[in-house]
Amino acid sequence: MTKRFGFTLAEVLITLGIIGVVAAMTIPTLIANTNGAKFRSQFKKSISTLNQAGLMAQAQYDFDYAGTSASTADTCATDHPETVMTFCSILNGTLTGQTYMGAGNNIKRNNNGTQADYEWKNGATSTVITLGATSDYLTYTMADGSIVGFKAAAAGCELPIGTQLTDTILGRAAAANAPGLLNCRGFIDVNGATLPNKEVTCTDPSKNTAANLLKVQEPCSVKNDANHMTDVFPIVFHDATVEPASAAAKYVLTTSK
Secondary structure (H helix, E strand, O other), X not given: OOOOOOOOHHHHHHHHHHHHHHHXXXXXXXXXXXXXXXXXXXXXXXXXXXXXXXXXXXXXXXXXXXXXXXOOOOOHHHOOOOOOOOHHHHHHHHOOOOEEEEEHHHOEEEEOOEEEEOXXXXXXXXXXXXXXXXXXXXXXXXXXXXXXXXXXXXXXXXXXXXXXXXXXXXXXXXXXXXXXXXXXXEEEEOOOOOOOOEEOOOOOHHHOOOOHHHOOOOOOOOOOOOOOOOOEEEEEEEOOEXXXXXXXXXXXHHOOO
């Protein structure tokens, strides 16, 4: 009787087929989990950096995001906290390795071999947010490659002591005896100009309407997948603090996974 050693060709092909099916099912999930962990970690790092900038400006120059006047796009790159009190002077005077880019369309991304203006998709409507107007967002690229944007009109971003950041305050312009941080909102794209360039969203689709996304007091969870844990995070500046400006961004900052 002849003994058979090894495997037949059919057995090898069946085994390889099974391995291929399993890989096709698991590799996308592994990639999504890896990207999600990277985006989460980078957001926490970036928001910490901006908080440190506000604290350093207060300690060294005696003003923070609350003591600012509006930035001017043409002079933003040269603003310095010893001569002018703007968002740009805070970032220029306290951070290293940052580059002022002006309007968002000065940042380019690769689009199938061509250069396209940087843009990102809104989490509520998936509409494209273009950043071409200097009257809208001014942008910096940070030393780690992330993009930080804030409104050119951002000024006097103050939240009175003892006042909680609420949905109403977040969506209202500042007025006499009524704090509002509408013009103090911005964003961080932790992945730079690289895709997906999409705002992080809650797992529950009902919470991703234009109105609900800004409800920082609403419960929200963010699934660690490519549809929800993405690279753009809304933020709001006030005093020496930078906080998440959406329920989804708040969840990512305050949870470990």
